[in-house]
Amino acid sequence: MLCWAFPRITWSCSSKGFGLGPLKAHLVIISLPNHGELIGGKIAMGDASAAPAADEDLLLKQFFSEVSEVERDNEVNRILSCFKLNAFEYLNIPFDASLDDVKRQYRKLSLLVHPDKCKHPQAKEAFAALAKAQQLLNDPQEREYLLNQVSAAKGELRAKRKKQLKKDTASKLKSLVDEVRLIYSNMIS
Numbered sequence: 001m002l003c004w005a006f007p008r009i010t011w012s013c014s015s016k017g018f019g020l021g022p023l024k025a026h027l028v029i030i031s032l033p034n035h036g037e038l039i040g041g042k043i044a045m046g047d048a049s050a051a052p053a054a055d056e057d058l059l060l061k062q063f064f065s066e067v068s069e070v071e072r073d074n075e076v077n078r079i080l081s082c083f084k085l086n087a088f089e090y091l092n093i094p095f096d097a098s099l100d101d102v103k104r105q106y107r108k109l110s111l112l113v114h115p116d117k118c119k120h121p122q123a124k125e126a127f128a129a130l131a132k133a134q135q136l137l138n139d140p141q142e143r144e145y146l147l148n149q150v151s152a153a154k155g156e157l158r159a160k161r162k163k164q165l166k167k168d169t170a171s172k173l174k175s176l177v178d179e180v181r182l183i184y185s186n187m188i189s
Helices: 052-081 087-091 098-114 123-138 140-186
Strands: 002-014 017-032 036-039 042-045
Touching: 042 123, 052 098, 052 123, 087 098, 087 123, 087 140, 098 123
Parallel strands: 002 036
Antiparallel strands: 002 017, 036 042
């Protein structure tokens, strides 16, 4: 029986682009009768159910280490591309997150991008950015300042959108009036 064993991951698409979503890994074994078995790049004769568990475990372990490294690199890149003044974005949490949420997310991300565990050349900078973001969000005065800035930015954006909507509405009304005048003038002549 000819078998091919290879790991398969499920890709997802988020607002940040393509990446490894919730990691869903499967070991896929493809079999054909009267052939050997391919496990870890080697063909072995015999039944697929008799595959050595050690080879499968090694294959899965290698796969997860590669996925883990890709996930770490993606996280470092995400952190380094964040808006510098938004500590909430560094930790990838909502503005209304509690202090426990900040602590939990910092711990999770810092373990992911720690320079001793992550081979990315800029892991140290990403780790320092996370530490600074966590420090800012744990300080009540800094957190209040950040939230006030976010509220002010939201207010400005709402005012700008409202002004644009009025302008768009006025231009639509003007074009409708001009169209009615044109139709009326064509009817008279």
